[in-house]
Amino acid sequence: MTEFALTLFSAALINNLVLHWPLGVDPLLATNARRQVHALGLATACLMLIVGTLGYLLDHWLLAPANLTSLRLLAWLSLSVLLIGPVLRLLARWLPALPFEGLWPLLLGNAGILGVTLLNSQDDQGLGQAIALSLGGGLGFWLVLSLFDDLRQRTFNNDIPLPFRGLPIQLISAGLMAVAFLGLRGLVKT
Structure with a gap:
């Protein structure tokens, strides 16, 4: 249980996919409305959990025993793309107050979903x-x-200042957030 909690804490804060590994930065810069932010966050969290778990099982039960490990990326990408629609429909039915429509391109372009599966296999x-x-x-x-x-x-x-408005200040802010999250690295001693 301690290993589970440490891995969960480490993946969420210390080795964050967006700030530590620059995966999923595009949806970070593309969302505007507060409700859309939470809808995208929830949809991404659910999709990462499902694709990461099923990708691990697919790799260990099918691809590795059949010596087809060279097809991992294709299988995980197909799994990710096929699950976006059902996850969004399920979440829209479960939480109708959040705007889940229009999140398909943001989830499709999120490299963090595939990155979790790659980290699981690594x-x-x-x-x-x-x-x-x-x-x-x-x-x-x-x-x-x-x-x-x-x-x-x-x-x-x-x-x-005018030259820093828009995307430049957003990138500077993301860099400062990454430095702040880097300060959490000393909390967990392995």
């Missing part, structure tokens, strides 16, 4: 660790997305 510490890494990666993405949206709202009304 570490290969078991199904529990794969689930913890997938869930932690999704929750960490949602956290960074929410914090970045709050930071964007705060900088929107400030007096920022």
Whole structure:
């Protein structure tokens, strides 16, 4: 249980997919409305959990025994693309207050979903660790997305010099957030 909690905490905060590994930066910069941020965060967290877990099982039960490990990327990408629609429909039915329509392109272009599956196959510490890494990666993405949206709202009304408005200040803000999250690295000693 301790390993599960440490992996979950580490994937969400310390080795964050957006800030530590630059995966999933495009949806971070593309979302605007607060409700859309939470809808995208929840959809990404659910999709990372499902694709990460099923990708690990697919790799260990089908691809590795059949010596087809060269097809991993194709299988995981197909799994990710095929699950986006059903996950969005299920979440829209479950939480009708959140705007899940229009998230298809943001989820399709999110490299963090595929990155979690690749990290699960690289570490290969078991199904529990794969689930913890997938869930932690999704929750960490949602956290960074929410914090970045709050930071964007705060900088929107400030007096920022003209050359730094828009994307430049967003990238500077993301870099400063990455440095802040890097300070959490000393919390967990392995």
